[in-house]
Amino acid sequence: MIKVDEKGFYGKFGGAYIPEMLHPNIEELKDSYEQIMASEEFQTEFQSLLKDYVGRPTPLYFAKRISEKYGAKIYFKREDLCHTGAHKVNNTVGQIILAKKLGKKRIIAETGAGQHGVATATVCALMGLECTVYMGALDIQRQRPNVERMRILGAKVVPATSGSQTLKDATNEAMRQWISNPVDTHYIIGSVVGPHPYPEMVARFQSVISEEIKSQLKEKEGRENPDIVIACVGGGSNAAGAFYHYYNTPEVRLVAAEAAGLGVNSGKSAATTALGTEGILHGSKTILMQTEDGQVVEPHSISAGLDYPGIGPVHAHLFDIGRAEFVAVEDEDAMKAGIELSRMEGIIPAIETSHAIHALNMIEYQKGDVIVINLSGRGDKDLDTYIKWGGY
Amino acid sequence: MNRLQTLFENKKERVLSIYFTAGFPGIDDTMPTMEAIASAGADIIEIGVPYSDPIADGPTIQDSNMIALANGMSLKKLFDQIKDMRNTVSIPVVLMGYLNPIIQYGMERFLQKCQEVGVDGLILPDLPMQQYLDEFKDMFEKYGLSNTFLISPQTSEERIRQIDEHSSGFIYMVSSHSITGAKTGLTADQITYFKRVQAMNLKNPRLIGFGISDAETFTNASKYSNGAIIGSAFIKTVKNSVDLKASIHKYIKSVIQ
Known part of the structure; x- marks a missing residue:
């Protein structure tokens, strides 16, 4: 049976290897996401946006x-x-509703090709939330149209200039920003990566x-x-x-x-x-x-x-x-x-x-x-x- | 009782811990840096094990990590460099590193090696408490190594109590919501948090880190704890130094005055 266990593992993979500074955020998310996702209120809003907004x-x-x-x-x-x-927008629609229910005021995200960044900037515009997207400096060069789309949507695009200047570095940078702003900020991870419960939560939205x-x-x-x-x-x-x-x-x-x-x-x-x-x-x-x-x-x-x-x-x-x-x-x-x-x-x-x-x-x-x-x-x-x- | 525990037995105030990145600025600077930190009068040396993806660190330490890796630094190399450190350095030494390079080296082999060269404690910022308890605590104890956990203003009182129970050595208080090297100076909110933790009467000593850079911030932080940790400001000092030993002496003396 392929299913995530209580500690966030699929077999021997998964878990939450995070600095203590993120522990309260991850706990908050872990404790509340299933309950929020199961609520009728969430489902009504989510399903209606998937149908009428996502198409x-x-x-x-x-x-x-x-x-x-x-x-x-x-x-x-x-x-x-x-x-x-x-497909990226399936997840961002779900997470933005979740972020609102958690009372978050600000959204951060990482992006590689820019699709997740655009999908995040889009739902932030939809909900009127402030949005900052971290993107590798190299990816900013090779995905120019998406960078401009994010900017048109009102998001701030911040280059990650460390390492290979691609998705992994953008993810590092987004995590650092989350550590620095843990209270009012929700981090919308775009893939089935990151600490538990992100991999399962994103998979469920997808x-x-x-x-x-x-x-x-x-x-x-x-x-x-x-x-x-x-x-x-x-x-x-x-x-x-x-x-x-x-x-x-x-x-x-x-x-x-x-x-x-x-x-x-x-x-x-x-x-x-x-x-x-x-x-x-x-x-x-x-x-x-x-x-x-x-x-x-x-x-x-x-x-x-x-x-x-x-x-x-x-x-x-x-x-x-x-x-x-x-x-x-x-x-x-x-x-x-x-x-x-x-x-x-x-x-x-x-x-x-x-x-x-x-x-x-x-x-x-x-x-x-x-x-x-x-x-x-x-x-x-x-x-x-x-x-x-x-x-x- | 290891050197860390002995230190805190004898010194309760103004304990200064200095973080530096191994193999930075030059690959062979590890031992000279440690010797200079010790002879300048700091109390603890924290050796940063360089990693490609240090998610809890700001630009200064990231940068030093990249340079050290480009210099050819590795955990294996580090153990070679510090194998005889106890001939010249007598103060406590703590290794700080991310989990992945340690897991690749092998946790037990790593801990054994730490004990062999005379390391006293570890700070592994991405090793969560539960994982430590489930997998590694017995091993740490077997090799006589203290484990230090971080707490932040967000950490609940209940969790601070748990961390206190499972720590040996000291507790690393992250001064604010931040990565290393972010801000300097102490705000009213931070002081409230320091006082709150101070009033908990924890069994472990507490050192405050993140945002400590000079005599003033060190002295202020020490009012609410047993001392403080300096990292990014120290890295900046050695990065720009011409005479490594002289710069380190001048800087540390300016902090402890």
């Missing part, structure tokens, strides 16, 4: 031409059609993805369970959402596509399960890329959203017990998959998502298998990267 349910789209090419029945769960262009897949697939195929679900994994929030209601249905294969960067063994990679070992990152025990001395290795991926040296503890557990298959997709292959989807289905995907699409070429399946790929985001934000790559 849920998102379609489960049967991709005819891609299906023909690959000889399987391939469906795309269209999270790219969510307001703000990715679990609407697999909840909808089940009912939509039932309608289209007469069955709730596909043969395979594929999602890309950086920290792993869209994958957690797409896998959530299938964790304990072993006949559904779960495939996680990590970013191999320039190649798993190139020294420029973010393929965490291929390269990582057990350790502690951002407050939880997980698998991370590190040196023998326990220093965190700076990852590389062409997609800012997968450029992270760890994975959420639930994914570390899925990997550890062999419940999910992990594939590592190189930059070049992901870019080509993005072009393929654009040309064959008229959908320009986020480069993160393109990794999941390329996974089709890396796994074995039977002819006629029903495969659901979580189309986690759209590619507008990646236009610069597509242009620079130029292979189209």
Whole structure:
């Protein structure tokens, strides 16, 4: 049974390895989030925002031409059609309502590709809360449109200039700011990472993805369970959402596509399960890329959203017990998959998502298998990267 | 009884602990820095074990961590550097480090090595109390090492009592809601918090850290505790020094006067 335990562990991964200064915040969240989430008041507001503001349910789209090419029945769960262009908003809508119920006045967040930052800035604008987003200085350069979107929405974007200047450093910086402002501030973590209860809380907000897949697939195929679900994994929030209601249905294969960067063994990679070992990152025990001395290795991926040296503890557990298959997709292959989807289905995907699409070429399946790929985001934000790559 | 416990037996006031980052500013500066801190008259040396992702530290200490790592510093290297420290340094020595490098080294091997070279205590800011009790407390005791927990203005009285029960050595009072090196000077709120904890009559001595930088802040903090810890201000001093020993002496003497 895959389920978080009382101390916040999935198997041996998870927990809350945090400085004492954050203990009251984490306790407050742990003690109240389940109760608040279960309340009718919360659910009414959450469901209504998901429907009318986010635009849920998102379609489960049967991709005819891609299906023909690959000889399987391939469906795309269209999270790219969510307001703000990715699944990230499912979580920020949930957490902002939670933050309000906790009486918080100010929101902070980290962001990699900028999708979570935009989704956070959006809900802060919606609720009239002050918003500060920490973003790696390198990511600020390569995701300019999202930076400007956050600013238009009224958020303050603060560069993280330490380390690799990407998502891990933005997360460090957001944690530091939370330590410095623990009373009035809520930290909206964007992925299934961080100290307990974040990984489970974020997964639950994202679990609407697999909840909808089940009912939509039932309608289209007469069955709730596909043969395979594929999602890309950086920290792993869209994958957690797409896998959530299938964790304990072993006949559904779960495939996680990590970013191999320039190649798993190139020294420029973010393929965490291929390269990582057990350790502690951002407050939880997980698998991370590190040196023998326990220093965190700076990852590389062409997609800012997968450029992270760890994975959420639930994914570390899925990997550890062999419940999910992990594939590592190189930059070049992901870019080509993005072009393929654009040309064959008229959908320009986020480069993160393109990794999941390329996974089709890396796994074995039977002819006629029903495969659901979580189309986690759209590619507008990646236009610069597509242009620079130029292979189209 | 280790050196820390002996120190607090004999000195109840104005205990000065100095934090520095191992392997900074130069990789071979670890021992000279420790010797200078001791000979200048500080009471405790806190060796910072550099880490790539120090989430409780501000820019000054982050920066020193990055430089130390770039210099080639590691836990293994540190134990090599300090293996004979007890020939020249007699004051208590505490290691402060994040959990991940220690776990990779191996907790038991780490604790054993600490005992072997003469380290007296540990401060592991991201090791939560529950995890310590569940997994490591017996091991710490086996190797005679004190463990220091942090408390902040947000820490409840109940939890401070628990921390006091499970600490040996001293309690590290974070002076405000902050990361290291953030603010200097003491506010009325901070003083209220110091007095509140002071009135709890804890069994462990208390040192105040974060925001202590000079004679004035040290003296003020010492009014409400057994002393204080200086980190970022010290790092700035050594970073800009030409003569390491002379700078350290001048700085520490200016603080303890």
